[in-house]
Amino acid sequence: MSSPLVVAADASPVCLTLDLDWAPDHVLQDTRLLLQQVGLPATIFATHQSPAVTTLLALVGCETGVHPNFLGGADEDAVLTRLLTAFPTAAGVRSHELYFNSRLLPLFQRKGVRYFSNDLMFLHSGLQPYYDWSGLVRLPLYWEDDVHCLYFDGRFDCAALQLDRPGLKVLNFHPVHLYLNTREIADYQAAKPALADPAAACALRREGLGIRTLFLDLVGRLHPAQMRTLSSVAEEFRAAHRFAGRTPERFALQARKERAP
Numbered sequence: 053m054s055s056p057l058v059v060a061a062d063a064s065p066v067c068l069t070l071d072l073d074w075a076p077d078h079v080l081q082d083t084r085l086l087l088q089q090v091g092l093p094a095t096i097f098a099t100h101q102s103p104a105v106t107t108l109l110a111l112v113g114c115e116t117g118v119h120p121n122f123l124g125g126a127d128e129d130a131v132l133t134r135l136l137t138a139f140p141t142a143a144g145v146r147s148h149e150l151y152f153n154s155r156l157l158p159l160f161q162r163k164g165v166r167y168f169s170n171d172l173m174f175l176h177s178g179l180q181p182y183y184d185w186s187g188l189v190r191l192p193l194y195w196e197d198d199v200h201c202l203y204f205d206g207r208f209d210c211a212a213l214q215l216d217r218p219g220l221k222v223l224n225f226h227p228v229h230l231y232l233n234t235r236e237i238a239d240y241q242a243a244k245p246a247l248a249d250p251a252a253a254c255a256l257r258r259e260g261l262g263i264r265t266l267f268l269d270l271v272g273r274l275h276p277a278q279m280r281t282l283s284s285v286a287e288e289f290r291a292a293h294r295f296a297g298r299t300p301e302r303f304a305l306q307a308r309k310e311r312a313p
């Protein structure tokens with residue numbers, strides 16, 4: 053039996069998040085069953101539409117964000133528009149591979165993005181939501197599964213996450229690492245070509261300690277009362293703090309000028 057989690061003294065929330073990363077449906081079905089079993093709220097950053105994505109996003113307590121791939125010189129407006137059209141309830145964005153450039157900020161404002169959870173401050177104590185210079189609410193990530201594998205190189209106990217320290221804890225898992233029970237990123241690289249085939253992928257799941265066992269250990273220690281979705285954290289922050297800058301007005305003016313004939 054797992055011992056109860058030590059809640060940080062400042063009672064900062066813990067936010068479970070998932071980047072779907074185009075995982076095949078059989079992998080996403082596994083994630084849905086895991087989330088259903090643990091019954092905790094989660095924020096899910098969608099990359100594509102499929103039957104398994106639809107059922108995953110419909111889970112009680114789950115909230116939708118989008119996970120655009122802006123890499124490779126993509127048309128950023130088109131990529132984001134396509135995803136926000138497919139997932140109209142999405143309030144927030146996290147870019148694939150945490151890509152960012154400052155041209156995205158006026159685009160996010162134009163599209164009504166409410167928060168951006170894209171800055172990985174791995175295991176930093178005292179993280180908080182903040183406004184960037186554009187007026188966008190940023191929710192930094194505290195921990196991510198693939199980075200954990202690299203950083204700890206074989207350690208998969210919950211204590212490594214130091215969740216008793218103060219500050220916001222945005223935790224990010226990938227369905228494929230939950231499914232494979234990834235221990236090393238090389239496991240995932242080797243499994244990638246076989247992932248679409250359920251039987252071949254199943255044969256590549258790791259026994260023993262890994263990301264899946266860490267997830268199960270973690271969620272067994274989390275209490276629903278300390279869990280929040282990213283939207284609720286962002287909106288609470290917005291309600292408590294007014295953005296002091298004029299950037300949103302400047303961006304809106306610039307957009308009107310660009311639209312004018």
Ligand SMILES: [Zn+2]
Nearest residue numbers: 071073148149
């Ligand atoms: Zn990604």
